[in-house]
Amino acid sequence: MIEGQPLLKVSDFSVCSPVGAFLSKLDFSLHAGEVVLLKGANGSGKSTFLRYLFQLLNSVGGQQGVSNIETSKLKEFSYLPQTLNREFFIPMTLAEVAELNACTLLEEDLKLSKLLPSNLRSKLWNVSSGGEKQRSLLVQSLLPACQLYVLDEPFNHLDEEAVELLVEVILHRVRSKGASFLIATHTLPKGFQDKDVSVKSLFMGGAA
Amino acid sequence: MELLSGEVTLNYLDIYLPNILAALAAAVALAILGSMLAARSESLQAFVASQSAALGITIGLLVLIFTVGMEHGMIMLPTIFAFIFSVSVYLVTQKLCERHRVVATEILVAAFLLIIAINYLFTAAIPSLEQHFSIAFMGDIATASGASSYWLFAVSLLSVFFFILNYRRLVFQSFWIASSGIVMFPVLKLCFYLVASLLIVESTRLFGFLFTSASLLCLPLGASIGTKSLKGFSLSLPLLAIVSTSLGFGLSLKFQNLSTSATIVVMQVLVSALFVFKNNLRS
Numbered sequence: 428m429i430e431g432q433p434l435l436k437v438s439d440f441s442v443c444s445p446v447g448a449f450l451s452k453l454d455f456s457l458h459a460g461e462v463v464l465l466k467g468a469n470g471s472g473k474s475t476f477l478r479y480l481f482q483l484l485n486s487v488g489g490q491q492g493v494s495n496i497e498t499s500k501l502k503e504f505s506y507l508p509q510t511l512n513r514e515f516f517i518p519m520t521l522a523e524v525a526e527l528n529a530c531t532l533l534e535e536d537l538k539l540s541k542l543l544p545s546n547l548r549s550k551l552w553n554v555s556s557g558g559e560k561q562r563s564l565l566v567q568s569l570l571p572a573c574q575l576y577v578l579d580e581p582f583n584h585l586d587e588e589a590v591e592l593l594v595e596v597i598l599h600r601v602r603s604k605g606a607s608f609l610i611a612t613h614t615l616p617k618g619f620q621d622k623d624v625s626v627k628s629l630f631m632g633g634a635a
Numbered sequence: 636m637e638l639l640s641g642e643v644t645l646n647y648l649d650i651y652l653p654n655i656l657a658a659l660a661a662a663v664a665l666a667i668l669g670s671m672l673a674a675r676s677e678s679l680q681a682f683v684a685s686q687s688a689a690l691g692i693t694i695g696l697l698v699l700i701f702t703v704g705m706e707h708g709m710i711m712l713p714t715i716f717a718f719i720f721s722v723s724v725y726l727v728t729q730k731l732c733e734r735h736r737v738v739a740t741e742i743l744v745a746a747f748l749l750i751i752a753i754n755y756l757f758t759a760a761i762p763s764l765e766q767h768f769s770i771a772f773m774g775d776i777a778t779a780s781g782a783s784s785y786w787l788f789a790v791s792l793l794s795v796f797f798f799i800l801n802y803r804r805l806v807f808q809s810f811w812i813a814s815s816g817i818v819m820f821p822v823l824k825l826c827f828y829l830v831a832s833l834l835i836v837e838s839t840r841l842f843g844f845l846f847t848s849a850s851l852l853c854l855p856l857g858a859s860i861g862t863k864s865l866k867g868f869s870l871s872l873p874l875l876a877i878v879s880t881s882l883g884f885g886l887s888l889k890f891q892n893l894s895t896s897a898t899i900v901v902m903q904v905l906v907s908a909l910f911v912f913k914n915n916l917r918s
Contacts, residue, residue: 478817481817485818485819485821486821506817508811508814508815508817509815510814510815511814511815513813513814515674515810515813515814516670516673516674516676516813516855516859517670517674517806517809517810517859517865517868518859518862518863518864518865518867518868519810519864519865520863520864520865523864523865523866524810527803527806527807527810528807551863551864
């Protein structure tokens with residue numbers, strides 16, 4: 428059990444759609460070095476909640492949170508939204524997309540480097556497959572050192588090998604850097620049952 | 636003869652130096668701005684904003700004529716009107732497009748046509764505005780005054796500095812707006828649109844809608860099709876702007892019958908097309 432003040436505390440929060448329809452209720456806290464998996468059926472409000480949380484953290488003065496979302500201990504976070512798999516007007520290689528967030532992918536970061544192997548790096552974003560694009564976006568969001576990583580459906584489009592790699596990267600970040608992860612996902616990939624890492628599953632729209 | 640030709644060239648440079656500097660700086664700034672707007676799928680919004688600026692200028696001049704008179708020297712009034720109009724029309728059309736995504740293109744085209752019609756209504760009714768309308772629409776870069784040119788040069792230079800200083804973050808922001816509608820760095824977004832409005836308004840007011848819109852669209856289009864990386868794109872964009880604008884300006888000075896802005900636009904399209912052709916041939 429991880430103790431101390433949580434990085435993120437959500438109390439009795441109602442997730443509503445953009446037109447105001449009630450989707451589900453959330454009540455959880457996320458401490459440093461912890462992984463929270465948000466699970467639930469399509470339309471249960473996982474992405475809506477993460478998007479709202481991002482807007483809150485991203486707004487000026489938003490670090491203080493609102494009445495039922497407390498984020499005062501949180502200073503740095505990284506967010507990977509779900510993409511619409513669109514082409515981009517400016518031509519970019521997968522490596523350039525990965526390094527857009529003002530960070531450089533170093534070969535020393537072996538686990539992250541494996542996620543975007545050198546044979547993929549010079550490939551153009553607009554002609555890459557969904558899985559290749561997802562690998563590049565994952566590296567982009569995992570490159571900066573942050574307290575909290577908010578990942579929306581990070582396993583989408585990935586093959587088995589990439590899923591395993593990503594789980595390894597996540598667990599390594601938690602163990603070595605004490606980072607926290609809030610992940611919206613439909614599936615619980617193998618390997619997340621690690622006795623050293625606290626992994627909580629929350630079911631949106633159903634019983635926890 | 637050579638000496639004479641040299642003297643003539645020197646004189647041309649003396650006379651047109653502020654105009655040449657302003658045209659080059661504006662083309663570079665507008666090309667970078669256009670690339671960011673296109674990356675956010677907002678090229679049409681830029682056209683509408685530019686046309687709204689032209690309408691704002693007409694209404695500003697109209698207010699001047701009917702109140703204090705044209706010779707009074709309240710030169711900032713058309714700029715203020717242009718700024719208010721372009722920002723208001725941008726915000727209204729943006730809101731409408733967000734609500735009705737499926738017909739966003741049609742909304743913007745309708746707004747564009749409506750603004751042209753209103754502009755024409757005013758200028759047709761008041762003959763003294765006709766010349767100003769023609770300048771605001773087609774522009775004449777070579778005949779812009781030295782003070783106007785230096786002002787546009789300063790605005791363009793300021794915009795280029797802003798774009799260069801924030802380039803990576805702006806591309807990052809554009810990428811996520813295009814990919815998922817998420818806005819990273821909201822304060823930077825506000826600053827970006829303020830700089831964009833000022834640049835579009837002043838370029839439309841002083842060098843016309845044609846030059847402004849073409850620089851916003853043609854140059855980024857050429858760089859986008861003709862390159863295969865962000866680095867290549869970022870380097871070729873200012874290069875295309877400088878080469879094509881210099882060629883266009885030079886040709887319009889050599890052949891006096893050619894309109895400067897129209898020649899520059901033709902050269903922007905030609906140079907961009909050649910750039911794409913050459914790069915595709917190589918690959």
